[in-house]
Amino acid sequence: MKLLEDRIRKDGVVKPGNILKVDSFLNHQMDVELFNKMGEEFKRLYADAPITKILTIEASGIGIACIAAQHFHVPVVFAKKSQSVNLDGEMYTAKIESFTHKRTYDVIVAKKFISPDDHILIIDDFLANGCACLGLIDIIRSAGATVEGVGIAVEKGFQKGGELIRKQGIRVESLAIIERMDDVTGEITFRS
Amino acid sequence: MKLLEDRIRKDGVVKPGNILKVDSFLNHQMDVELFNKMGEEFKRLYADAPITKILTIEASGIGIACIAAQHFHVPVVFAKKSQSVNLDGEMYTAKIESFTHKRTYDVIVAKKFISPDDHILIIDDFLANGCACLGLIDIIRSAGATVEGVGIAVEKGFQKGGELIRKQGIRVESLAIIERMDDVTGEITFRS
Numbered sequence: 001m002k003l004l005e006d007r008i009r010k011d012g013v014v015k016p017g018n019i020l021k022v023d024s025f026l027n028h029q030m031d032v033e034l035f036n037k038m039g040e041e042f043k044r045l046y047a048d049a050p051i052t053k054i055l056t057i058e059a060s061g062i063g064i065a066c067i068a069a070q071h072f073h074v075p076v077v078f079a080k081k082s083q084s085v086n087l088d089g090e091m092y093t094a095k096i097e098s099f100t101h102k103r104t105y106d107v108i109v110a111k112k113f114i115s116p117d118d119h120i121l122i123i124d125d126f127l128a129n130g131c132a133c134l135g136l137i138d139i140i141r142s143a144g145a146t147v148e149g150v151g152i153a154v155e156k157g158f159q160k161g162g163e164l165i166r167k168q169g170i171r172v173e174s175l176a177i178i179e180r181m182d183d184v185t186g187e188i189t190f191r192s
Numbered sequence: 193m194k195l196l197e198d199r200i201r202k203d204g205v206v207k208p209g210n211i212l213k214v215d216s217f218l219n220h221q222m223d224v225e226l227f228n229k230m231g232e233e234f235k236r237l238y239a240d241a242p243i244t245k246i247l248t249i250e251a252s253g254i255g256i257a258c259i260a261a262q263h264f265h266v267p268v269v270f271a272k273k274s275q276s277v278n279l280d281g282e283m284y285t286a287k288i289e290s291f292t293h294k295r296t297y298d299v300i301v302a303k304k305f306i307s308p309d310d311h312i313l314i315i316d317d318f319l320a321n322g323c324a325c326l327g328l329i330d331i332i333r334s335a336g337a338t339v340e341g342v343g344i345a346v347e348k349g350f351q352k353g354g355e356l357i358r359k360q361g362i363r364v365e366s367l368a369i370i371e372r373m374d375d376v377t378g379e380i381t382f383r384s
Contacts, residue, residue: 059250
C-alpha cells in the first residue's frame with residue numbers, strides 16, 4: 001500500500017537491533033485518517049471472505065482493528081496480555097513471546113466471544129517473528145472457529161513470522177513488507 | 193446517552209465489589225457501531241472546544257478514542273502502561289493506581305507528542321476513582337498543554353473520580369453515569 005510505505009519512509013525511524021519506530025503515526029500517536037485508508041484496503045483485500053469478527057491483541061493493534069472493523073461491520077475482540085480481576089469465566093489462553101518487550105506472557109480471550117461459527121480476521125500493527133499472531137491462531141483453532149486470514153500494517157519480511165504463517169496455508173496480507181532496513185543510512189527497502 | 197444506558201442495562205453484568213462487566217461490547221469485545229455513535233456524541237458535546245489531540249490510555253480506551261477521533265479529525269495518543277524498548281527519548285510519566293488490576297504502575301507519553309499548543313480531550317472507557325484520568329491530566333499539564341475536557345463512556349457516579357476532576361474546574365462529560373448498582377438484583381440506576 002503506497003500510502004503506508006510513503007508514510008513509513010517519511011516518518012519511520014530505523015534503530016539498531018532491527019527496530020523500526022513508527023510511533024508518530026502507528027503505535028503511540030495514531031493517525032486515524034491513515035488507519036481509515038488501511039481499513040478500506042483490508043476490506044478490499046478480504047472482500048470475498050465471510051468475516052464475522054476481527055481479533056487483535058492489546059495494545060497497539062486495537063486502534064487499527066477498530067477502524068478496520070467499521071468497513072467490515074463486525075465487532076472486534078482484543079486478546080488481553082494479563083489476567084485481570086474483571087475477566088472471569090472460561091477463557092482461551094496462548095503463550096507468546098514479545099519481540100518488543102523481550103519477555104513471554106499469556107494472552108487471554110474469553111471463550112464466549114469466539115464461537116465455532118466465527119470466521120475471523122486477525123489484525124495487528126506488526127508482524128515480525130509471528131509469535132503474537134501464532135498465539136491468536138491457536139486461540140481461534142481452540143475455539144473451533146475459522147481463521148479467514150491475517151491483516152498486518154507492517155511486516156518485517158526479513159524475520160520468519162510471515163513465512164511461518166503462510167506455510168500453514170493461512171492467508172497473510174501485509175500493507176507494507178520491509179525487505180531490509182539500514183540503521184546507519186536510515187534506508188528502508190520494501191518488497192514489491 | 194440513552195443508547196449506551198440501554199446497552200448497559202441489556203448486556204452489562206453487575207458483580208460483587210462494585211464491578212460492572214461490559215466486556216461484551218465495550219472493553220474486550222467491542223461494538224464499533226456503538227463506538228461510532230459515542231464518538232458522534234462526544235463531538236456534539238465538545239463542538240465548541242478547539243481540540244487538537246485526543247489522549248487515552250491503553251488498552252480499553254484506545255478503540256473508543258480512535259473512533260471518536262474520526263469525528264474530531266485529530267490524532268490520538270495513547271499513554272503506555274510500562275516502558276518498552278521501542279519507547280526511547282524523553283517522556284512524561286505519571287503514577288496511577290488501577291481499580292481493575294489492584295496495583296500501581298507508571299504511565300508514559302513521549303514528550304514529542306504533546307506540545308504547549310495542544311488542546312487535549314481525554315477519552316477513556318471508565319471513570320471510577322479517577323486515578324488514570326488524573327495521571328493523564330498531570331501529563332498534559334507537565335507539557336504545558338490545555339486540558340479541554342474529559343469524555344468518558346461509563347462513570348461510576350458513586351466513586352470519587354468524577355467529583356475530584358470536576359472540582360479542579362475540568363469539564364467531564366460521561367455518556368452514562370451510574371448512580372448505584374446492585375449485584376444481587378442486577379439493577380443499575382443511572383443519574384438523570
